[in-house]
Amino acid sequence: MSQTQARAVSRAKPGRSRADGARSRGRILDAAEQLLSERGYAGTGIAAISQASGLPASSIYWHFKSKQDLTGAVVERATERWVEALEASEPGPKAPTDAIVAWISRSIEEMGRRLPFFMRLSLLLGLELGPREPALMERLRRGRVLIHRVVRGSLERVLAAEGIPVDAGLxxxxxxxxxxxxxxxxxxxxxxxxxxxPGRIPEYIETGMRAIMEARMAEVTS
Amino acid sequence: MSQTQARAVSRAKPGRSRADGARSRGRILDAAEQLLSERGYAGTGIAAISQASGLPASSIYWHFKSKQDLTGAVVERATERWVEALEASEPGPKAPTDAIVAWISRSIEEMGRRLPFFMRLSLLLGLELGPREPALMERLRRGRVLIHRVVRGSLERVLAAEGIPVDAGLxxxxxxxxxxxxxxxxxxxxxxxxxxxPGRIPEYIETGMRAIMEARMAEVTS
DNA sequence: ACGGACCTGGAACGATCACTACAGAATCGC
DNA sequence: GCGATTCTGTAGTGATCGTTCCAGGTCCGT
Structure with missing residues (x-):
């Protein structure tokens, strides 16, 4: 469904062309993202998404085959944006340990503030749906794994580069x-x-992180 | 509505008396608590509560005047149970600091495991309903404030008893x-x-708590 | 100019939503 | 026994749920 991508390629300058499905699709995703992250899955009706996006229900069902499918697309897009923003702000592998630790604590807090949709989506949908919607849960889980990987990667690379003896799991x-x-x-x-x-969250994360790391180091050397 | 309390007083030995509204009320609360904490407010229908409790919808509406009212009662009962369990396991004011810190970290984790209903309810309903259901939100908030007060109280009393200079906010x-x-x-x-x-959660809390406390102490003395 | 792909508008589908009306069964105080 | 209170069971109310159908408008390649 929705080969609008291909059309957009063959027609580079749309110049407000026709009904413009790609734009509509985006508007539906925007509306759904906001409503889902505010009211949850069961609390968000197709009618509400239709009203918020300014498009009729039939358009929603032309672009997405079900409410589940739409929700999955919303989760996927929100995840991508989060990961992109995270990676864009990531310091290089040669940054000093202090900078990495500070980056992690600051960026996690910042993402929660600047992109609250994914945070809310992931928590709300995760709690609400549980094992009854395994497909959606799997999508959410993948997003979280992705983010975790970015954060962990930064830590690992820098600690290794500084010769700090850190076992794989730390x-x-x-x-x-x-x-x-x-x-x-x-x-x-x-x-x-x-x-x-909220302003102190990076500080809390940083203090906690350091304490755990020190505790682990002490365990190893003892 | 539901003066069953008064009846239970005047009739001490019910001996499976009549339809027993008090028991029914409890069953409705049990069913609603479980469903609400699993699927959220919008995702939990009266029909589902009726089926899970084995009582018809009309009984639910005899005991509670609306879904909102029922949800409020569920939140209140879950909060009470949590606070009771917390207070029952609280160490005395003369316990050493180590014991208090360990108690806090252990009991918070334990409550989350043994009484997951309130944890899920508070998070799920809080995220889902937001400012659109101010009455329910206020009930949730009060529960959280109560729990916070118990934990904070233990900390305060012990730190003071040991003569540790702790400002009111710490x-x-x-x-x-x-x-x-x-x-x-x-x-x-x-x-x-x-x-x-999960087994390590108390350890994490404890390590983090100590680190923050030390950081604050260092600030004060410097 | 024309067939066809893309997208929208509106009207409907049965199912389920929160909630209610009401009759009747069970038990109470008297 | 009797009227009153308490609770259950049945059968509904209109509204909204997710979803489908389809006619028709807009723009494409030919």
């Missing part, structure tokens, strides 16, 4: 903990806006 | 961070079961 562990904490802090902010000072 | 801050992290770890476990070793 970077993995630290990356997971950083993600878990920033998730928790994000939700705390949603539920109790006055709870945790 | 215990508060540490308690929030411990809750945020355990939330994040809980969700990580839901979304990627293999992600974080």
């Amino acid at each position: 970077a993995d562990e630290i990356a997971r903990l950083a993600m878990a904490f920033s998730q928790g802090a994000f939700i705390s902010g949603v539920l109790e806006p006055e709870s945790i000072d | 215990a508060d801050e540490i308690a929030r961070l411990a809750m945020a992290f355990s939330q994040g770890a809980f969700i990580s476990g839901v979304l990627e079961p293999e992600s974080i070793d």
